[in-house]
Amino acid sequence: MKNNSEIIFYQTQSEPNKQEDEKKSEQITNTYKISLNFLLKHNKIYLQKFLSVKEQNIFENNILKYKDSKLSNRKTVRIFNNEYEKILQIRFQKKTKPNKYNSELNKFIKNKDNSIRVIWGDCLDTLQQMESESISLMVTSPPYYNARKYSTWDNLNLYLDDMRKIIRESYRVLENHRVWVWNVGDIFDNDKLATKSTWGKRRLPLGAYFIKIFEEEGFEFIDDIIWDKGEVESKRQQNNGKDYPLYQYPINAYEHILIFHKHRLDKNKYPCPVCGSLNVNGNSQSGMGVQSWECKNEKCFVRSPKNRGKRFSLRTNMMQYKYKENEKNTIDKLTIKKWRKDIVKFSPVIKINSKGKNTLGHTAPFPIEIPEMAVKYFSYVNEKVLYPFAGSFTTPIVAKNLERIGIGIELNKTMFEEAIINKINSNSSLFSNDGNKYTEFKLNPK
Ligand SMILES: C[S@@+](CC[C@H](N)C(=O)[O-])C[C@H]1O[C@@H](n2cnc3c(N)ncnc32)[C@H](O)[C@@H]1O
Numbered sequence: 001m002k003n004n005s006e007i008i009f010y011q012t013q014s015e016p017n018k019q020e021d022e023k024k025s026e027q028i029t030n031t032y033k034i035s036l037n038f039l040l041k042h043n044k045i046y047l048q049k050f051l052s053v054k055e056q057n058i059f060e061n062n063i064l065k066y067k068d069s070k071l072s073n074r075k076t077v078r079i080f081n082n083e084y085e086k087i088l089q090i091r092f093q094k095k096t097k098p099n100k101y102n103s104e105l106n107k108f109i110k111n112k113d114n115s116i117r118v119i120w121g122d123c124l125d126t127l128q129q130m131e132s133e134s135i136s137l138m139v140t141s142p143p144y145y146n147a148r149k150y151s152t153w154d155n156l157n158l159y160l161d162d163m164r165k166i167i168r169e170s171y172r173v174l175e176n177h178r179v180w181v182w183n184v185g186d187i188f189d190n191d192k193l194a195t196k197s198t199w200g201k202r203r204l205p206l207g208a209y210f211i212k213i214f215e216e217e218g219f220e221f222i223d224d225i226i227w228d229k230g231e232v233e234s235k236r237q238q239n240n241g242k243d244y245p246l247y248q249y250p251i252n253a254y255e256h257i258l259i260f261h262k263h264r265l266d267k268n269k270y271p272c273p274v275c276g277s278l279n280v281n282g283n284s285q286s287g288m289g290v291q292s293w294e295c296k297n298e299k300c301f302v303r304s305p306k307n308r309g310k311r312f313s314l315r316t317n318m319m320q321y322k323y324k325e326n327e328k329n330t331i332d333k334l335t336i337k338k339w340r341k342d343i344v345k346f347s348p349v350i351k352i353n354s355k356g357k358n359t360l361g362h363t364a365p366f367p368i369e370i371p372e373m374a375v376k377y378f379s380y381v382n383e384k385v386l387y388p389f390a391g392s393f394t395t396p397i398v399a400k401n402l403e404r405i406g407i408g409i410e411l412n413k414t415m416f417e418e419a420i421i422n423k424i425n426s427n428s429s430l431f432s433n434d435g436n437k438y439t440e441f442k443l444n445p446k
């Protein structure tokens with residue numbers, strides 16, 4: 001037997017048409033008070049159909065922990081839907097648990113505190129031990145083939161194969177509908193495939209190779225932002241003073257900032273973002289791997305003028321509702337202005353001081369601009385941002401400063417430990433709040 005308030009909740013409301021602003025729809029959603037208990041009752045037959053008995057119990061317990069008397073309807077629906085998504089996420093994680101799963105490592109990553117997580121170990125090895133879909137954003141500047149002394153490969157293909165393994169594993173670890181920001185330069189080097197002599201030297205279009213690899217591993221290529229490094233130190237263009245044709249090669253003064261999306265097709269049904277009903281039908285795939293649904297609850301708060309139900313996908317839900325949860329998710333105008341074009345100019349970090357000494361303890365430090373953009377553009381407050389090949393930990397520190405959980409993986413403990421700890425502990429401009437807090441986990445450092 002339904003009680004009165006339940007009947008009132010699902011009274012059909014005149015639907016705000018598309019042109020009307022959000023405020024109006026907010027008012028309509030708030031016309032009647034709904035509760036989590038009500039959503040549980042309304043969805044009972046669907047919960048029985050879509051969840052196992054055990055999952056139903058866990059879900060119900062989690063829902064009933066909230067004291068919802070003072071919650072707005074919107075908040076009530078958000079809580080219900082978030083908890084439902086969590087159940088399906090845990091199911092997926094169980095189903096795709098890696099053979100090398102390491103519960104200590106995952107506990108360390110999931111830990112509730114907001115410290116910077118320093119993982120000493122090999123990237124591939126670490127990723128293979130991590131829970132599926134447990135990271136919200138990945139950012140890196142990988143080793144650029146043989147550009148640095150500390151990592152070398154016998155030829156270009158061996159390097160690309162190693163990187164492919166990491167990209168493949170990170171597809172599993174990254175949450176669905178989320179982003180990889182991959183910064184790489186097209187370096188000048190010998191691929192060592194045909195010859196090891198100087199004739200084998202050429203521009204190696206690493207950016208292009210990586211786009212192909214990412215696509216083959218299931219990612220969608222979205223963007224290529226060119227980082228214009230301005231005047232860089234290189235003698236290449238001088239060509240020993242020769243001014244004749246077929247002898248001219250420019251200096252490399254750009255790097256790629258490649259943006260990839262993960263869209264794993266997920267056919268599970270998710271509750272309507274407006275009314276929380278699981279009475280939904282598959283609508284269509286709005287893009288590769290992005291499933292959308294249509295709310296079939298005749299009495300949903302929002303119906304189109306033609307009486308069609310609310311259409312939504314997990315991706316649109318995230319984009320439309322998640323940022324509202326915290327005002328710090330709003331991106332500042334300065335950042336948006338700075339990154340409005342696909343060519344952005346800023347200087348590489350100057351790492352050598354006037355006495356020729358490396359001031360940062362690292363031969364390829366990452367300028368703060370890239371992680372700052374990546375974290376602001378592609379993650380929300382409190383989410384986990386992972387940086388494989390962390391070097392001196394610029395990105396995890398920036399992430400922490402922007403109130404995300406910054407996690408980095410670095411193999412070379414001997415080379416970087418001191419630099420990282422100094423950087424984290426320094427009261428540099430990177431920190432405006434309680435930045436200097438970190439925890440470490442040792443896998444198999446060098
Ligand atoms: C190009 S640097 C990245 C620099 C970084 N962007 C920064 O801000 O310092 C690559 C880093 O990856 C590390 N590295 C190389 N191979 C690795 C591996 N298999 N696992 C983890 N770290 C690795 C190197 O020690 C080096 O610090």
Ligand SMILES: [Zn+2]
Pocket residue numbers: 272273274275276277295296297300301302310
């Ligand atoms: Zn609905």
